[in-house]
Amino acid sequence: xxxxxxxxxxxxxxxxxxxxxxxxxxxxxxxxxxxxxxxxxxxxxxxxxxxxxxxxxxxxxxxxxxxxxxxxxxxxxxxxxxxxxxxxxxxxxxxxxxxxxxxxxxxxxxxxxxxxxxxxxxxxxxxxxxxxxxxxxxxxxxxxxxxxxxxxxxxxxxxxxxxxxxxxxxxxxxxxxxxxxxxxxxxxxxxxxxxxxxxxxxxxxxxxxxxxxxxxxxxxxxxxxxxxxxxxxxxxxxxxxxxxxxxxxxxxxxxxxxxxxxxxxxxxxx
Numbered sequence: 026x027x028x029x030x031x032x033x034x035x036x037x038x039x040x041x042x043x044x045x046x047x048x049x050x051x052x053x054x055x056x057x058x059x060x061x062x063x064x065x066x067x068x069x070x071x072x073x074x075x076x077x078x079x080x081x082x083x084x085x086x087x088x089x090x091x092x093x094x095x096x097x098x099x100x101x102x103x104x105x106x107x108x109x110x111x112x113x114x115x116x117x118x119x120x121x122x123x124x125x126x127x128x129x130x131x132x133x134x135x136x137x138x139x140x141x142x143x144x145x146x147x148x149x150x151x152x153x154x155x156x157x158x159x160x161x162x163x164x165x166x167x168x169x170x171x172x173x174x175x176x177x178x179x180x181x182x183x184x185x186x187x188x189x190x191x192x193x194x195x196x197x198x199x200x201x202x203x204x205x206x207x208x209x210x211x212x213x214x215x216x217x218x219x220x221x222x223x224x225x226x227x228x229x230x231x232x233x234x235x236x237x238x239x240x241x242x243x244x245x246x247x248x249x250x251x252x253x254x255x256x257x258x259x260x261x262x263x264x265x266x267x268x269x270x271x272x273x274x275x276x277x278x279x280x281x282x283x284x285x286x287x288x289x290x291x292x293x294x295x
Contacts (some may be wrong), residue, residue: 059110070122080114150184219268
């Protein structure tokens with residue numbers, strides 16, 4: 026068991042910057058801030074998951090232009106697209122094959138000078154079954170039902186990623202937290218709205234030099250925690266008001282797909 030790699034918590038650049046990126050081993054998450062009179066380019070060899078938590082936007086791909094409502098998830102075909110947001114509005118672009126990334130624009134680029142061999146690679150993108158692979162697929166979050174057996178989260182995927190949309194008002198019930206770990210997945214926990222505490226526990230291995238004290242990492246909106254494999258973790262929304270947290274995985278969570286939880290899993294074949 027290898028448990029020496031710690032959790033990393035990073036914040037996106039300040040509101041005055043129109044773009045900043047936090048990465049995992051297999052994925053990047055870009056926070057895009059709308060600027061007056063300009064749009065933002067997105068380039069990827071794989072599909073991009075676009076999250077619009079608070080404002081609508083216009084997205085123009087190589088093949089179509091779509092007006093996307095606020096509180097929507099869009100799966101954007103591989104290739105180039107341009108995103109137009111109202112001034113000051115936020116969007117998040119998630120991808121596994123981003124093109125033209127400037128390392129100076131990646132907040133936590135130094136975390137991956139050495140890769141974690143435990144993290145499952147993306148061997149091959151899932152096959153998209155939709156008749157038109159070039160179509161932008163839009164999923165209004167409020168119109169998506171909770172899956173049977175999991176009335177707290179909503180699940181979406183692309184050909185190479187999957188995400189969980191977690192949302193609630195007020196503090197999370199401390200008697201119903203969900204500590205768990207992943208053997209071969211790195212988890213990104215993207216805090217969009219509200220304040221959170223990421224609770225982390227390192228399992229005891231035979232080498233006591235690798236043991237760590239429990240961590241309780243405070244995180245607010247505009248941050249992302251990257252949780253390595255094997256660490257036991259759960260996240261607690263704290264304080265009043267709305268909480269929105271997006272969990273990010275790459276490759277897609279086939280266990281969630283097998284349970285029938287992923288809303289758009291029918292668009293793909295593994």
